[in-house]
Amino acid sequence: MVKKGSVVNPWEVSGDINYEKLIKEFGIEPLKELPPVFNKELEYRRKIIFAHRDIQRVLLAIRDKKPFGMMTGLMPTGKCHIGHLMIMKQMVFFQKLGARVYIAVADIEAYNARGQSLEDSRKIAEDYILNYVAMGLDLNKCDLYFQSDRSKDAEKANAYYRLQNLLARYATFNEFKAVYGDISPGKMLSALLQAADMLHAQLPEFEGKPLPVIVPVGIDQDPHLRLARDISQKIKDFNFTQLSSIYTLFMPGLSGGKMSASIPTSYIAPIDTPKEVEMKIKKYAFSGGQATLEEHRAKGGNPDVDVSFQYLRMMFEEDDAKLAKIEADYRSGKLTTGELKQYLIDKINKFLAKHQEKREKAKGMVEKFIYKI
Numbered sequence: 001m002v003k004k005g006s007v008v009n010p011w012e013v014s015g016d017i018n019y020e021k022l023i024k025e026f027g028i029e030p031l032k033e034l035p036p037v038f039n040k041e042l043e044y045r046r047k048i049i050f051a052h053r054d055i056q057r058v059l060l061a062i063r064d065k066k067p068f069g070m071m072t073g074l075m076p077t078g079k080c081h082i083g084h085l086m087i088m089k090q091m092v093f094f095q096k097l098g099a100r101v102y103i104a105v106a107d108i109e110a111y112n113a114r115g116q117s118l119e120d121s122r123k124i125a126e127d128y129i130l131n132y133v134a135m136g137l138d139l140n141k142c143d144l145y146f147q148s149d150r151s152k153d154a155e156k157a158n159a160y161y162r163l164q165n166l167l168a169r170y171a172t173f174n175e176f177k178a179v180y181g182d183i184s185p186g187k188m189l190s191a192l193l194q195a196a197d198m199l200h201a202q203l204p205e206f207e208g209k210p211l212p213v214i215v216p217v218g219i220d221q222d223p224h225l226r227l228a229r230d231i232s233q234k235i236k237d238f239n240f241t242q243l244s245s246i247y248t249l250f251m252p253g254l255s256g257g258k259m260s261a262s263i264p265t266s267y268i269a270p271i272d273t274p275k276e277v278e279m280k281i282k283k284y285a286f287s288g289g290q291a292t293l294e295e296h297r298a299k300g301g302n303p304d305v306d307v308s309f310q311y312l313r314m315m316f317e318e319d320d321a322k323l324a325k326i327e328a329d330y331r332s333g334k335l336t337t338g339e340l341k342q343y344l345i346d347k348i349n350k351f352l353a354k355h356q357e358k359r360e361k362a363k364g365m366v367e368k369f370i371y372k373i
Contacts, residue, residue: 017250017258019050019219026222028053028247035059041093043086043248048314049216051247053225057212058244062097069201069213070099073106073194073221076124077114078261080131082268082348083251086315088135090216090246099214100207101142103132104197108147112186118148129366131270134358139369143206147193159205164196170231179223195228202240210241219247251314252307254284271356274349281308281345288330289337300333301340308337308344316347 023030028051031044038044061068072091095101107121125146133139151157176183176191202210215225225245232240253259253266260266265284268277288306290296303309309330317323326343329335 017219019249022219023051026219026226028222028245031055031246035063037097041089042315042318042320043089045320046313047249048086049090049246049248051219052245053229054242054244055214055246057241058214061212065098067207067211068099069102069207069211070094071102071104071198071201071213071215072217073104073197074125074128075106075110076121076128077110077116078124079264079267079269080128081259081261082270082311082315083259084128084261085131085135085270086248086251087216088132088137090248091132092136094214094216095137095141100201101137102197102201102213103142103144104194105144105146106190106194106197108193109190111148112184112190118146122146126366129369130359130362131355133362133366134270134355139365143201144369147197156205159203160196160200163200163203164192166235166237167192167195167199167231170234171227175227175230179227191224191227194224195231198225198228198243199232199238199240202238210239212241212244214244214246216246216248218250220250222247249314252286252310254280254286254307256286256305256307268348270352270359272352274352277348277352278345281341281348285341285344287337287341289340290333293336296336297333301330301335301337303327303330306330306337306340308340311344312347316344316351 022028031047031050031052034044043049058068060066070091072087091101091103105121105125107116107118107125110116110121111118129139129144145151150160171188171192173183173188176188180187180191198213198215201207201213217225222245225243229243232238233242250258253263254268255266257266265280268280272280285307286305288302288304288309290299290301303313303326309327312323312326317326326335326340330340
């Protein structure tokens with residue numbers, strides 16, 4: 001599935017990831033031609049969002065201006081970082097295309113799989129929601145909830161938890177083992193609740209009828225998708241439309257590997273100061289440059305492994321022509337590692353200055369919102 005010594009599952013990602021093998025292993029499809037509105041987004045132009053399952057039914061709903069949903073989850077176990085902002089951009093993108101956005105704060109999963117209290121999950125979730133608003137998400141057009149407390153509306157809450165229990169009949173222990181590997185009762189419960197998260201928008205108590213729902217995820221979360229898709233077609237009490245999904249490349253951590261919310265030196269946070277950004281990039285960002293300036297000028301650098309270049313490619317440089325020039329100059333040795341890092345620092349700090357201003361404006365609204373749900 002992945003290279004030797006690598007682990008990819010909903011609770012752990014480590015080692016080098018071979019996306020081509022994972023595409024074949026998980027039975028997903030590479031993303032190919034998309035409507036023009038998608039190609040205006042750098043994530044699609046540059047194949048940062050690289051694969052899908054059944055995206056066609058969502059594209060048809062967008063084309064025909066029919067209802068569809070977008071469902072995503074928030075794991076409230078660590079600091080929000082710029083890797084999370086890529087998923088947030090997709091939430092905003094699909095909301096603008098007409099999706100009703102559902103966001104589950106996975107506090108039950110955090111409790112069962114990681115031993116975190118519900119109270120701590122609520123506090124961490126507040127920070128994430130501030131970033132949602134700063135990225136442009138309209139909370140008034142969202143259904144944002146905690147797994148531990150689905151709704152103040154008893155009819156909706158009952159429908160959600162009833163669905164979780166009904167789904168349990170259609171998943172066997174062997175299926176859980178096949179999809180997840182190591183499994184515990186807590187993880188099984190969390191997986192069924194995740195399935196209910198992805199499917200319940202189609203219940204009469206929510207959107208009123210079956211409809212396409214797209215779920216944007218990292219490929220580590222695909223086991224949840226596979227289980228939900230499988231059992232949704234077995235249960236005969238509902239006529240669920242099969243779930244669609246899209247897959248985003250992992251943004252690398254500063255020193256390589258997947259960016260981890262539990263390792264502060266592996267990420268840039270939306271609340272980092274300009275000095276913190278500069279220090280982290282200069283001190284920790286893995287370089288594709290040569291050992292000496294003389295050698296770099298002669299041999300050039302490797303942008304494919306250079307974290308600063310990858311951050312520009314994945315998020316911070318919108319201009320394709322400018323990115324291509326940076327890549328060519330770095331490969332030729334004309335652009336040094338120090339110059340590349342400084343360019344990225346300036347881009348990130350310009351972005352964060354605007355983002356943090358929007359966060360401040362959102363604080364009062366989000367505080368009222370989170371304690372109302």
